Amino acid sequence: MKKFLVLIPVALSGIFCDLHAQIPGMGNGQIHGNFQIDAQYYNPDSAIGAPAVPEKALSNGFGNLIYTNGKFMAGIRYEHYLNVMQGFPVDYKGTGIPYRFATYNNDGLEITVGSSYDQFGSGIVYRAFEDRGLGYDNALDGARVRFTKVKGLAIKGIWGKQRTFFTSSPGIVRGIDGEINLNTLLGHKMDSCKTTFIIGGNFVSRYQIDQNPLLDMPQNVGAWSARMNIIRPKLNLFGEWGYKINDPTLGNNYIYKPGTALFVSATYATKGLGIMVAAKQIDNFGFRSDRDAAGNTAIINYLPALTKQHTYQLAAYYPYATQPNGEISWQAEIGYKFKKGTALGGKYGTSLTLNYSQAHGLDSTELHDEATTALGYETNLFGLGALYFQDVNIEVFKKFSPKFKGTFLTGVLQYNKNVIEGKIGYPIIMTHYAVFDLIFKLNDKLTFRTDLEHMYAKEDFGSWGMALAELTIGEHFFAAAMDQYNYGNKHEELRIHYVNAQAGYYWGTNRIVVGYGKQRAGIFCVGGVCRFVPASNGFTISMTSSF
Amino acid sequence: MQIAAAFLLFTAFTLKQDNLQKLAAVDVKGLDGKIINTGSFSNNGKPIVVSFWATWCAPCKKELNEIAEVYEEWQKETGVKVIAVSIDDARNSPKVKPYVEQQEWTYEVYLDENQDFKRAMNVNNVPHTFVLNGNNEVTWQTNVYNPNGGVEDIYKHVKEAAAAAEKK
Numbered sequence: 201m202k203k204f205l206v207l208i209p210v211a212l213s214g215i216f217c218d219l220h221a222q223i224p225g226m227g228n229g230q231i232h233g234n235f236q237i238d239a240q241y242y243n244p245d246s247a248i249g250a251p252a253v254p255e256k257a258l259s260n261g262f263g264n265l266i267y268t269n270g271k272f273m274a275g276i277r278y279e280h281y282l283n284v285m286q287g288f289p290v291d292y293k294g295t296g297i298p299y300r301f302a303t304y305n306n307d308g309l310e311i312t313v314g315s316s317y318d319q320f321g322s323g324i325v326y327r328a329f330e331d332r333g334l335g336y337d338n339a340l341d342g343a344r345v346r347f348t349k350v351k352g353l354a355i356k357g358i359w360g361k362q363r364t365f366f367t368s369s370p371g372i373v374r375g376i377d378g379e380i381n382l383n384t385l386l387g388h389k390m391d392s393c394k395t396t397f398i399i400g401g402n403f404v405s406r407y408q409i410d411q412n413p414l415l416d417m418p419q420n421v422g423a424w425s426a427r428m429n430i431i432r433p434k435l436n437l438f439g440e441w442g443y444k445i446n447d448p449t450l451g452n453n454y455i456y457k458p459g460t461a462l463f464v465s466a467t468y469a470t471k472g473l474g475i476m477v478a479a480k481q482i483d484n485f486g487f488r489s490d491r492d493a494a495g496n497t498a499i500i501n502y503l504p505a506l507t508k509q510h511t512y513q514l515a516a517y518y519p520y521a522t523q524p525n526g527e528i529s530w531q532a533e534i535g536y537k538f539k540k541g542t543a544l545g546g547k548y549g550t551s552l553t554l555n556y557s558q559a560h561g562l563d564s565t566e567l568h569d570e571a572t573t574a575l576g577y578e579t580n581l582f583g584l585g586a587l588y589f590q591d592v593n594i595e596v597f598k599k600f601s602p603k604f605k606g607t608f609l610t611g612v613l614q615y616n617k618n619v620i621e622g623k624i625g626y627p628i629i630m631t632h633y634a635v636f637d638l639i640f641k642l643n644d645k646l647t648f649r650t651d652l653e654h655m656y657a658k659e660d661f662g663s664w665g666m667a668l669a670e671l672t673i674g675e676h677f678f679a680a681a682m683d684q685y686n687y688g689n690k691h692e693e694l695r696i697h698y699v700n701a702q703a704g705y706y707w708g709t710n711r712i713v714v715g716y717g718k719q720r721a722g723i724f725c726v727g728g729v730c731r732f733v734p735a736s737n738g739f740t741i742s743m744t745s746s747f
Numbered sequence: 748m749q750i751a752a753a754f755l756l757f758t759a760f761t762l763k764q765d766n767l768q769k770l771a772a773v774d775v776k777g778l779d780g781k782i783i784n785t786g787s788f789s790n791n792g793k794p795i796v797v798s799f800w801a802t803w804c805a806p807c808k809k810e811l812n813e814i815a816e817v818y819e820e821w822q823k824e825t826g827v828k829v830i831a832v833s834i835d836d837a838r839n840s841p842k843v844k845p846y847v848e849q850q851e852w853t854y855e856v857y858l859d860e861n862q863d864f865k866r867a868m869n870v871n872n873v874p875h876t877f878v879l880n881g882n883n884e885v886t887w888q889t890n891v892y893n894p895n896g897g898v899e900d901i902y903k904h905v906k907e908a909a910a911a912a913e914k915k
Contacts (some may be wrong), residue, residue, distance in 0.1 A: 232768055234869040262868060268771065273867070305772070319861045322837035324901045329836075329861055332871075347791050348774075354782060381780065398780050431780045436844060465841040474845020504838030509803040533842060535849035551849065607805070637805075647894035671908065672894050746890065 211331040229269035234746035236332070237261035240285055245737040248696055250720055253583075258285045262332060264299075274302040279374060287733030289337040289495070291365040298366055299339055308349030316344040318358060320377035320402040321427045323502035324442045324461045325487065328362070339363045340373060352385030352402055354378070362489045362498055369498040371489035375404035406489050406500065415454060421447045423487055423501070425461070439464040442485065449491040452484055452525055455576030459484035461503065472537045478506050479530040483579055486524035506531040507557040507591055512635045513684065514655040514666055518615040519723055520559060520589040528584060529559035548599035555611075556592045561585030561619065586627060590614040602641070609635040617660070621723075631657040647672040656688070663688025679703040684720055709747065715740040749754035760873035770797070770877075771867035775832065775857040778844050783857065785864055792881035794908035796901060797876045799865055800831055802839045802846055807874040808894035813898045815852050821902060825909035829854040834865050834873060878904040881912040 237260035244252035259282050266275035277299035281292040301314035317339055319327035330337040342360020347353075356377045361368040379400035383390040403424040410417040425442035444459035465478035482503055490498040503522040506529045510516035522529075535553045538545035563583025566572050593611025600606070611633055617626040633655040640648045651668040665687055670680035686699040700717030721735040773785030786796060796814075800807030811831055813831050814821075821827050831854045833843045840858050859865055868877070871890065878887040878901065887904040891897070 215759070230768060230870050233837055234871050236871055259909050264866075266867065266869065268769070268867075273771075317861055317863065317866070319837075323861075324837075327861065348782075376869055381782075384781065396780050429780055436841070438841065463837075467845050469842055469845045469848035471848060471851055474847075474849040475841075476845050478841055486812070502837065504836065509839060511803055511805055533845070537849050537851065553849075576860060641894065645895055648893075674895060675897075675900070706891050709888055711890065744871050746875075746888075 201487070227477070229267060231265060231267045232747055233263060233265040234744070235261070236744045237264040237739070238285065238742045240736065241739040242286070243737045245718065245735070247693070248698070248737060249721065250718075250735045250737045253286070255283055258283050260285050260288065260335075271305045272303070274300075276300040284335075286736055289365065289497070291497075292335060293366065296338075296366050298363055306504070308347065310346040310348070313342075315339040315341050315363070316358070316360075318344060318356065320356070320375065320404070321379075321400055321440050321500065322423060322438075322463055322504070324440055324463055324485070325402055325423045325425045325444075325501050326358070326373075326377070326404045327500075327502035328358075328377050329502070334496075338497075338499055341368055342373075344426040344484055350385070351387075352381045352383070362500070364490070364493075364497045369489040369493070371406045371408035371491075371498070372490050373406050373500060376533055377402035384648060388572060394432060396429075396431040398431070399427070400429075402424040404487075404500065406487075408489070409490060412535070415518040417491065418446060418447060421487075422446055423459075425691060434468055434470050436465075436467045436469075438466075444485060444487060447487070449486060449488060449492065451486040451488070455484070455574065456574040457484050457576050459486075461485040463504075472503065472539065474535040475533070477530070477532045480506055480522075480528070481562075482524060482527045484525060484576075505529075507589065508533070508555045508593060512609060512637070512651065512653060514653040514664055515593075515609060515611065515613075515633045515635055517633075517655060517657075517722065518613060518629065518631060518662070520557075520591075520615075520620065523559075523588065523619065524597045525562070526562035526564065526579070526585070527559055527588065528562065529557065529589075531555070531557035546600075547719055550596040553595045554593075555595070557590070558587075559589040586616065586619070587614060588619050604641070605639050607637040609633075609637075627659050629657055629659040631655050631660075645674045658688075661686055661689055661694075671727075676707050677703075677705055682717075686720075710745045711743070713740075713742045715742075761851040767880075767886065767910065770879060770883040770885065771864065773864045773867045775859050775864050778847070778856055778858070784858075786883075788830060788879075788883060790826070790881070792912055793828070794880040794881065794886075794905050795883070796827060796829045796881060796905060797868075797877045798829065798831050799834055799859075799868075799870050799873045801833060801835050801873050802842045803835070804873045808846075808850075809894070810874055810876070810892040810898060811852065812850060813852070814901070815854075816852060817898070817902075818853065822906065825905055827905045827909065831856045832859050832864060833857070834859050834862050836860050876901060878908055880908040886911075 241257040241445055242253040242428055262277055262279045264277045276297050278297050280295040284290060284292040299315045301312055303312040317328045328338050328340045340358055340360040340362055344356045347355040358384055359374045361372055369430060382397040405420055405422045407420050410419050423444035425440055427440035430437045440463045442461040446456040446458050448454035460483045463480045468475045487501040488498045489500055503524055505520050505522050507520045533555045538550040540549045544550055563580040563585045564577040566577045567575055591613045595609045597607045613631045615629040617623050617629055636652045640649050642648055649670040653666040655664045666684045668682040672678045681701045687695055689695045698718040698720045702715040704713035716739050718737045723732050767804055770785060772784055774784055775783050798811060800811055820895055835843055874892050875890045877885050880886050886908050
């Protein structure tokens with residue numbers, strides 16, 4: 201109440217006084233925002249394993265408001281989970297304003313108080329980010345400072361506590377990052393140099409009180425990384441190496457081994473051709489602001505998966521997420537465009553992308569002798585452990601005529617379900633998948649799209665087929681129907697059709713989509729975060745708007 | 748109570764709101780590694796199209812590839828500049844430059860790896876495309892890719908912005 205009373209005169213002064221004119225260097229203020237509201241009515245369906253929901257219907261939603269005035273920016277996000285929808289973390293309870301910030305950027309010094317998102321380098325030591333669709337949000341609540349006064353030099357500092365749902369994690373996170381662009385810093389002397397050199401480094405520390413009755417926990421845990429980026433017009437080389445001191449956590453079974461992470465990538469790109477290769481090694485590099493946290497909470501760093509991010513339903517059925525306790529992985533991708541008028545290019549050109557990725561566990565030996573057992577294991581740097589994941593695929597995009605184009609994707613994927621999902625007793629699951637995504641422009645007002653997919657996965661649920669038909673009508677309306685059919689399931693009673701229909705209406709920046717039908721259980725991932733969504737059956741509505 | 752207070756504060760500050768949204772000023776990274784503030788985006792008083800996309804977003808790529816086919820024509824007629832802002836994070840950002848070159852895009856391309864620019868422009872999902880007039884003010888925006896003339900619709904608003912700029 202006190203806070204409210206204080207704000208009234210501030211607000212009134214905004215109404216009655218010309219604040220804009222009183223603050224030098226500020227233009228006129230503006231306010232903008234966006235909203236999203238989702239709701240679902242759940243029918244219990246024992247055949248697909250969809251549970252009865254006591255509330256019958258659930259809803260999530262949020263609204264962002266951002267006020268900008270010259271160099272000043274402030275914002276809030278209101279969120280509701282009444283109650284939280286199936287598949288989102290159940291710790292989202294009720295309503296609130298967990299996100300609010302104010303920033304002033306004063307000639308090379310930018311100060312933010314409140315919530316902030318940021319990342320140092322590629323994020324292997326520090327990354328605060330959000331993905332509302334996944335219910336992931338580890339915003340830092342505290343202060344952030346960015347210093348960019350000297351051209352070619354960027355320094356960032358952060359100090360705060362991480363958001364965990366509607367509270368904050370017990371640890372305090374402090375960090376500093378510096379990046380130097382040598383070419384910009386040295387100015388004219390480097391003008392003739394076609395190669396850009398960027399170096400950077402950061403240090404992040406977490407403080408969490410030690411209340412463990414059995415073990416002696418380090419209260420301050422430091423992690424750091426150094427990075428280098430060399431850029432030529434066609435070539436880009438990037439490498440980042442990170443280290444973390446001993447940090448016993450629930451995630452690593454409370455071992456005292458220090459952690460390391462290495463991430464390297466190289467790309468070559470020229471007209472019509474793009475090549476990328478990347479590799480990483482992660483050894484005990486989970487980093488959280490709460491050593492006893494599990495799941496997707498209180499994570500300080502970001503360890504991206506080096507695999508193709510599939511968007512087609514059956515190709516994305518078995519997604520991979522980096523194993524923070526230990527992994528070696530690599531990826532290569534080649535994209536080529538066959539020119540118009542060539543045999544393979546045809547009249548409009550053809551795009552071809554080959555992608556290969558593979559991930560293994562570390563080659564490690566458990567330590568059992570009394571002097572070293574607290575370290576857990578030792579790693580053979582050049583060895584490979586068990587296969588975790590492999591995906592080899594080819595994607596072709598072809599425009600056949602102004603009215604007909606299509607994408608074809610096929611691949612072979614291997615998936616270690618025991619490691620990735622924490623299950624026991626599964627063999628490596630081997631899948632073959634194929635996708636035909638065809639678009640027909642029927643006339644100026646009508647576009648038809650069909651997405652036909654098949655996946656063969658003998659070791660798990662057997663074969664799946666999928667067909668989707670989507671009609672876009674005019675400028676504002678679409679309707680789609682889809683059936684995913686697990687026709688190859690070993691158990692006949694589980695050969696289920698997951699039929700689903702959706703219709704949407706959009707105008708300006710508003711969109712309303714309604715749907716009805718069955719949704720299969722699955723793991724949905726964006727970026728480095730995955731969540732399991734249980735099967736459901738029912739009516740859904742989703743509304744978004746921005747202004 | 749907090750909510751009421753916050754809203755009161757916001758309404759108070761917005762009574763003097765301008766009609767057109769200004770482009771947010773946030774740091775993004777160029778494909779040459781340089782950090783650029785979006786407030787310094789410029790096309791010498793001619794319109795700009797800012798399109799948020801990602802390497803994993805099929806409709807985004809359809810839209811930008813469709814624009815690429817007519818981009819030269821657009822530039823000749825209106826002087827418009829297209830800026831493609833990738834929201835790919837460290838998992839996919841190394842794939843951005845190879846994809847851009849493979850498709851032979853001639854757009855200005857920036858990386859918004861931690862989505863600061865996306866948040867500042869209130870973009871919920873990609874694709875989201877803004878048309879800016881010569882003063883970096885948003886004259887039109889859309890958050891879908893519509894295969895029935897969505898790209899033509901963008902161009903219609905580019906032409907309007909170009910015509911308005913010439914009148915001035």
